[in-house]
Amino acid sequence: MTKTKYMMSGGLAFSEQKDMRKLQKKASKGWHLSSFATLGYTLEKKQPEEVQYSIDYRKLDKGEQEEYFELFSIAGWTHVCSSYEMHIFKASPNTKSIYSDVESNIDKLARLARPVNISTISVALIAILFWAIMTFTNSPFQQIGTWLFICSYVLLIPMLGMIVALHYRKWIKKC
Numbered sequence: 001m002t003k004t005k006y007m008m009s010g011g012l013a014f015s016e017q018k019d020m021r022k023l024q025k026k027a028s029k030g031w032h033l034s035s036f037a038t039l040g041y042t043l044e045k046k047q048p049e050e051v052q053y054s055i056d057y058r059k060l061d062k063g064e065q066e067e068y069f070e071l072f073s074i075a076g077w078t079h080v081c082s083s084y085e086m087h088i089f090k091a092s093p094n095t096k097s098i099y100s101d102v103e104s105n106i107d108k109l110a111r112l113a114r115p116v117n118i119s120t121i122s123v124a125l126i127a128i129l130f131w132a133i134m135t136f137t138n139s140p141f142q143q144i145g146t147w148l149f150i151c152s153y154v155l156l157i158p159m160l161g162m163i164v165a166l167h168y169r170k171w172i173k174k175c
Contacts, residue, residue, distance in 0.1 A: 007043055032046050035083075053080070113166040
């Protein structure tokens with residue numbers, strides 16, 4: 001019988017490195033990453049091990065997955081888990097970092113920012129639509145439009161925060 005526990009994520013757009021260091025500390029205490037979970041990670045109890053974790057953001061087509069994981073394996077990284085376009089790998093502490101140069105780090109941030117940008121623009125457009133319904137109609141739809149505007153606005157604020165954080169991290173890497 002394996003023991004599992006949940007570890008909350010700080011939000012990969014905001015604290016990716018902090019999450020990876022936290023996973024590393026947990027592994028040294030015997031709690032190893034097994035999968036992504038809602039807003040966090042699932043950890044399994046195993047033997048303590050000194051490892052480092054790293055995440056890569058890449059959309060993989062069906063035929064690319066094996067070659068992609070093989071490339072990391074050659075570099076000393078073992079695939080741990082994936083969710084959507086996020087893939088976490090682990091390696092011994094002395095293994096060279098996946099992102100050892102500025103250009104690849106900026107490329108990684110750009111890949112991460114793309115779906116966040118698209119989602120944010122979509123939610124912003126939806127908020128504008130509901131704002132228009134709320135403002136320019138005098139029908140039963142006005143109240144529905146008001147509630148839907150509030151909901152979309154509440155979603156939009158943290159999404160804008162993610163965009164700012166990602167672009168700030170990208171800008172810092174360039175400097």
